[in-house]
Amino acid sequence: MRAVRMTAWQGEPEILDIPVPEPGPGQALVKVAGAGVCHSDLHIMEWPEGLLQYELPFTLGHEVTGWIERTGPGVRGWGEGEAVAVYGAWGCGRCHRCVQGMENYCEQTSAIKSSGGGLGLDGGMAEYMLVPSSRFLVPLGDLDPRTAAPLTDAGLTSYHAIKRSLHRLVPGSAALVIGVGGLGHMAVELLKALSPATVIAVDTAAGKRDLAKRLGADHVLTGGQDTALQVRDLTGGRGAELVLDFVGGQQTLALAAACASSLGEVAIVGMAGDELPVGVGRLPFECSVSVLYWGSRPELMEVIALAQQRRITPQVETFPLEQAPEVYRRLREGRLTGRAVLLPHG
Incomplete structure (x- = not known):
């Protein structure tokens, strides 16, 4: 599958072919509908080597929506083809904050460590994304996942x-x-x-x-x-x-x-x-x-509810996955309005 990968510090992202991951116990494979292009990606790519404890390469994209492709053993309640949003802050799942849904402030991680898909771990700027736990999935209902990706971070x-x-x-x-x-x-x-x-x-x-x-x-x-x-x-x-x-x-x-x-x-x-x-x-x-850093899993559900009620609507401009390097250049130069979203499947 095609994926937008960060391969070097202070370098441009590359579009590479990598294998489609297979979901293990408790995991889900998401067919990516949309991946938002965020300014924080630019900060990460521009920081010098050693500032973050991220292992390269990894797939960018921490603002992701799509459809359930298949799930691993032990995952229940999710159907193939269901539209989902991916909660992007992946905490330990065990500490007091994570149990409350505040995995963005997990007691076992920090901003310098790999903390989610697209943030040191493989994210959603690819045709498929492996989500390590089904607890990171939130149903989108009738929202179009091709344009709903900004709800997961910007929103x-x-x-x-x-x-x-x-x-x-x-x-x-x-x-x-x-x-x-x-x-x-x-x-x-x-x-x-x-x-x-x-x-x-x-x-x-x-x-x-x-x-x-x-x-x-x-x-x-x-x-x-x-x-x-x-x-x-x-x-x-x-x-x-x-x-x-x-x-x-x-x-x-x-x-x-x-x-x-x-x-x-x-x-x-x-x-x-x-x-x-x-x-x-x-x-x-x-x-x-x-x-501030992100929001909680319950808050993501509230944001999605507001969008379902049509009280908020992300303003998006969509691009094919292959245009990711150009989209990042436009973002760096301030030539984007609203949120840019990459569509790996069109």
Whole structure:
């Protein structure tokens, strides 16, 4: 089968032929319908060797949906051809957090270790994907798996970041979305679906600002030296109760701090890896800062339910698997709007 493989650090992915895996006890083989192309893949590929404890090569793709092809011994309740989403954070399954479904914060793994398909282990940018446990499968129901892949990361991560701060998003409050890319556009949709907050979106790209407007953002800003003042003006000087930074760069983190309200929260989701100084005078009083990673398995089920109710819809652009290197180049250059999804089977 064809697969998009990471074969070297700080190198481009390669499309190679590898054997179709056979599911063992408790495992499932998924025929991949769609695999989302995520900016975090670029960060992983660009990091120097030794920073992550990933063994090369491995197949990229941690945002995956498809159909059950076949299951291994001991797997029950899943039928051949059933449409499924793959929960991407693969924890130990035994610790306190994993038992609660929070495998994204497994006590036995960390961000530097192989932690899921496409993250050090073989992922879904291939014709077939071996899922090591059926507990990582979530039924999609009537959703089209060719376009639902972004729900498993872009949707789930944004949902987790917003859900934990819903108590802040009361009538009259504001939420700021910095970066309207694959995750940020889903955040705009989710904020409009789940809260009464005024939604302010910031992006330097005109196409992404237009997307934010179409998805219901109340205010859309270009991003520049006066952006923080604009946000303050739009919020009556108060600032935003929730600031979601989907970039995590030096400039966006500085903007997030400048726009946050007292008793608010800055949620750092983007993986650019820059730093936000924290201390008296750096942030408003009682403003929390969190660094988030994905979401839980129960939360993925909630995201899928919202999509089934047509309250959120990922904005996708689809490509054949063979175009993966070009799609990554376009992502790096900021020439994608919404989420790019690879279709291994068309």
